[in-house]
Amino acid sequence: MNQILSDPDDDTKGFFDPNTQENLTYLQLVERCVKDPVTGLSLLVIVGKGKGEFYFFVDEATKLVLKSTTTTRAGGKYQGTVVSLWDLLYSRYITEEKRRELVQQYKSGSITIDQFLEIILTIIQQTKDVTAEDLLESNIIDETLFNDLSAGKVTVTEVSEMDSVRQYLKGTNSIAGVYLQSTKETLSIYEARRRGLLTPGTSLVLLEAQAATGFVIDPVNNKKLSVEEAVAQCVVGQEWKNKLLSAERAVTGYKDPYTGNTISLFQALKRDLIVKDHGIRLLEAQIATGGIIDPVHSHRVPVQVAYARGYFDEEMNQILSDPDDDTKGFFDPNTQENLTYLQLVERCVKDPVTGLSLLVIVGKGEFYFFVDEATKLVLKSTTTTRAGGKYQGTAVSLWDLLYSRYITEEKRRELVQQYKSGSITIDQFLEIILTIIQQTNSKTTFHGIRKDVTAEDLLESNIIDETLFNDLSAGKVTVTEVNEMDSVRQYLKGTNSIAGVYLQSTKETLSIYEARRRGLLTPGTSLVLLEAQAATGFVIDPVNNKKLSVEEAVAQCVVDQEWKNKLLSAERAVTGYKDPYTGNTISLFQALKKDLIVKDHGIRLLEAQIATGGIIDPVHSHRVPVQVAYARGYFDEEMNQILSDPDDDTKGFFDPNTQENLTYLQLVERCVKDPVTGLSLLVIVGKGEFYFFVDEATKLVLKSTTTTRAGGKYQGTVVSLWDLLYSRYITEEKRRELVQQYKSGSITIDQFLEIILTIIQQTKDVTAEDLLESNIIDETLFNDLSAGKVTVTEVSEMDSVRQYLKGTNSIAGVYLQSTKETLSIYEARRRGLLTPGTSLVLLEAQAATGFVIDPVNNKKLSVEEAVAQCVVGQEWKNKLLSAERAVTGYKDPYTGNTISLFQALKRDLIVKDHGIRLLEAQIATGGIIDPVHSHRVPVQVAYARGYFDEEMNQILSDPDDDTKGFFDPNTQENLTYLQLVERCVNDPITGLSLLPLQS
Incomplete structure (x- = not known):
């Protein structure tokens, strides 16, 4: 065998x-x-x-x-x-x-x-590999942190992310390449030399510094390469391979010819294995980028450790601390000065995408901005503790503030030039910087769970990206707009926790504590539900729709004094626990790992946080994505496994109706939504009453049954039967009925799906009766249609009918006259051809008149589809979904009925100016939309159904600048939508209306 x-x-x-x-x-x-x-x-x-x-x-x-x-x-x-x-x-x-x-x-x-x-x-x-022992022996971590790491109280990831550790493991930026100011090009050092922008000598010492500090860098493709790889990929030429391999030994180590041992750069220098000037240059580059490299342990080390290991000495320290032109081994090609590596690094600019440091090369006659050494010294020696933001409570230099992300490159240049010209003093310089930071933070501050959250917090937590952060700082998007993005709101606000109880027999809403007081919930069940509330943000008063701290909840008798201490303890999952060893604020998971709370209790609270939007970072007062939670030590793989595969021991919540142990998410999914407040309420049924919920086995089948045929907002996407069942198309009554039919065997899962799809389809269909009742067709045509004398297609094609079913053209996109290009509204905004404000109102008008339009591919899309297909950005999704309700209908908070745009406007559910703008767009594109019947209606029918009135007719018939809600970017005029449509050109192929943009 x-x-x-x-x-x-x-x-x-x-x-x-x-x-x-x-x-x-x-x-x-x-x-x-x-x-x-x-x-x-x-x-x-x-x-x-x-x-x-x-x-x-x-x-x-x-x-x-x-x-x-x-x-x-x-x-x-x-x-x-x-x-x-x-x-x-x-x-x-x-x-x-x-x-x-x-x-x-x-x-x-x-x-x-x-x-x-x-x-x-x-x-x-x-x-x-670098072991924890290596870090301890190198004084990079202390004994306490080493023990915590060994005991699993902190993770390798957490320790790696500490600034004090990362510096020695990863180093800081070396000079990665060249930035050509005239063309805004990024070039590799070798390419700059090839083009004659750098001399061979300058290029070689910069590449040797790269190799001696870790890697040769390809700044165009953002790659870090060994010398062998760099040569193979033509990032450097073959002719310099041996010189760079020699420099690379400053990282990998030199071989002692006497002992055969691996020795460091400094030791090789002392043994005359390398030329003195060359060695000093490489050593200085290492120190400037994070510290001297220990080639035996493959990481950088603090200066005192370098002394102890023979990697540095006092004589060399003196040489590097007080450099003269002989030891300044690097060269600024713009000023012809000899500089230290650190001085040259500080003259670099950061690549906004990769973060790499690039040496600026200026052409003749171009202005070269840099901070001279004398000014730099003043800026570095001027410190403050008033910076706030990420610098809260620390002393920080004016230099560091000047080069922080709060200050733009343009502002930095301006302030340095003002200071050097004597226009401002150093104190005024500092005050200006502090004011900018304060204004940026105040302009870009969000309400977190318990305290304000800065845009910088959101950026560092990967909740927003660099582009959105910059747009926010520049005022291109507002805090409100960002707040409304689903991807942000989840982390700032979370999703619903179980807010209270719904008593099925009396249709009463009760607080958890009141349900316990009446004997509807046991003390144990009540307490864990209240602890989950406290641990996910607030104790909730569902009767008055209030979110309260534990102290407030006790004061307002929403909970009793007897549970105050237990709930204050649970509330620390939001505000943070105090580490008894360091005094630092730590998270729920960290407190659990340090045995500061009971395991079962901690797991229960952690699971509730995850089920309601994400793990809470108590330091920054918002939830964080899972990967960020891992990185900050707020979660780990072991805990993920426990929560991903729960058994009865880890199912910490209880359904009082079925006596089952459940996860928090499972219990939330059995709740009903309060139609007015939207809060999740746990249903309590009396004896003999029917308790409706979807059991786990059924839920699994519904979630695993998918379709691409749903249409409507789900057009072109895969959607589960579970999501369709809980969509707005299906009423609570119909939902119950279908689930019961499926569980009883009356219908199969395929029939279940077909019924749901039919309901969704019928919700959108318009019947001949609808058209007759809306005076769109008359009795004769209705009878002919019913008798088959005319077809649906023929009637649909009649101008008098098509206007109300399809509408007329809204402004679909932009026509760029200079290039004869057709662009979507969002693409025009992205290219800076339209302002964010103009773009948004045009897209809202599209959504409010039927569909968001992709004019390039001639597609009409729901907002959901448009976002999914990147026709509009995620940041405007909520605003456009709101505008789309002008088509699908608003929900009357008092009756639960679907109401029209005008009715929502009259009930103050939308802002007046916004509503008028959308209404005017509907009228300009064929008529007011009846969201109940899903078509437009003649004016008299709109009057009769309460979708319009004489006062609004007067406002729209005689518009002034206050009610002209649209803007012609070519003439800077405020216009009505109809006026703007009439200035459009028609696409000869698609027939779509396009707003022409002149250069």
Whole structure:
């Protein structure tokens, strides 16, 4: 059998690669798999046929070469053993992307097998593991933190993210490339030299500094490369390979010719293994980018540790502390000055996308901005504790504030020039900076759970991106707009916790505590529900729709004094626990890991937070995405496993109707929504009453049954039956009825889906009776239609009918006269051709008259679809969904009925100016929309149905500048929508109305 398996042929290769149609052994097929980055499981790749997808795998011939190429120089976990290049290639040191790249380079002949091996060995050497013991021995972490790490009280990720640790593991930015001021181009150092922008000497010392501080950098593609890789990828030329390999030894270590040991850059310098000036230059670059590198342990070390290990001494410190022109080893090509590496780094600009430091190159006659050494010294020595924001409570220099993200490049230049010209004093300089920071924070402050949250907090938590942060800082979007984005609101406000109880027999809403007082809930059930409220933000008074702190809830008798201490303890899941060792504020999970709270109790509160929007960061007072929670030590994989696969021990909540233990999410999903407040209420049924809920088995079936045929807002998307069942198309009564029919076996799951799809379809259909009742067709035409004398298609095509069913053209997009381009409204805004305000009102008008329009592809889309297809950005989704209600209808908060735009306006459910603008757009594009019947109606019918009145008719018939809600960007005039439509041009192919934009 061993012989059979050792020498397989096609008869014994029992597995099959569906991509290449080959018979393979199981091992061969496993070796073609990719690893799931989260679970580590092996997954078989399937590539699409005829879609131009590339299928990467290592063929048998290449694999044989890689397996037969061995080395004893790998180090790390392979120290002292013979290991194959194949095993190294598939080790955790090499990323999937790097693996593909190297195999392709080898197969194409770009690199030899020896070069392949050298590249791999360099990568492994540069990414050596650093143990907690290494960090402790290097005084990078202290004994307490080491013990906490060993005990699992803090994670490796948390420690790695600490500034004090990251500096030594990753370093700070070296000079990555060149920024050409005249063309705004980013170039690699070598490319700048090739174009004659840098001399060979300047280029070489900059590249040597890169190699000696970690990696050669490709700033165009944002890649960090070993010297071997950089040469292979032509980021540097072959002629400098040996010099750069020599500089790279400042990272990987030099070999002591007497002992064979690995020694550091400084030690090599002392042994005259490298030229003094060259060594000093590399050493200074290391210090300027985070610290001297210990090549044995593969990380940087604090100065005192460098002294102790012989990597530095007082004489060298003196040389570097007081540099003269002989030891200033770097050169500013713009000013012809010799500088230290740190001075040159400080003259660089940051690439706004990659964050890399780029050396500015200016042409003749161009202005070169930099801060001279004398000014820099003053700025660095001027400090304050009044900066606030991320600097709250710390002393920070004016230099650091000037180069913070609060200050734009333009403002920075302006202030430095004013100071140098004597227009402002250093004190005035500081006050101006502090005012900018204060104004930025006040302009961009959000209401968190318990305290204000800055835009910077949201950026650092990956809740908003850099672009949105900059738009917010520049006033291009408002705090209100950002607040309304689903992706932001979830983390600032969370989703509904269980707010109270709904007593089915009396239709009463009660607080949790009142339900307990009446004996409807046990004390235990009541307490865990109230603790979940406190731990997810606030104790809730569902009767008066109030959110209260525990202190307020006790004072207002929403809960009793007896539970105050327990609820104050639960509330710390929001406000933070105090670490008894450090005095720092720590999160719920961290308190759990430090045994400051009982495990079951902590898990219950953590699960409630996750079920209501995300884990709460008590320091910043908002919820955070899961990955950020991992990074900050607020969650870990072990806890994720516990909560992902709950059993009765971890199901910490209780359904009093069924006596089941449930997760918080399961219990929330059994709640009903209060029609007025929108709060989630736990239903309590009396004896003999029917308790409606969807059991877990049924829920699983409903969630796993999907369709792409739902239409409406779900057009073109995969949606689950569960989501359709709980959509606005299905009433509470119909929902109950269908679930009961399915559970009783009266209908199958396929029939269930078809019924739901039919309801959704019928909700949108317009009947002939509707048209007759709306005076769109007369009795004669109705009878002819009923008798089959005319068809639905014929009637639909009549101008008098089509106007009310389809409307006339809204402004679909923009026509750029200079280039003859058609653009969507959002694309025009993105290119700066329309202001955000003008763009938004035009998109709202689209949504309020039927659909958001993609004029390039001639598509009409719901808001949901438009966002999904990137026709509009996520940041405007909520505003456009609100405008779309002018078509689908608003909900009357008093009756629950669907009402029209005008009725919502009369009930003050929408802002007057906004409502008038949308109403005017509807009238201009065919008539007022009846959201109940889903079509437009003649004016007299609108009057009769309460969708319009004489007062509004007067306002719209005689508009002034206050009611002209639209704007012509070409003439800067305020116009009505009809006036603006009449200035549009028609697309000759699609017939869509496009707003022409002149240069």
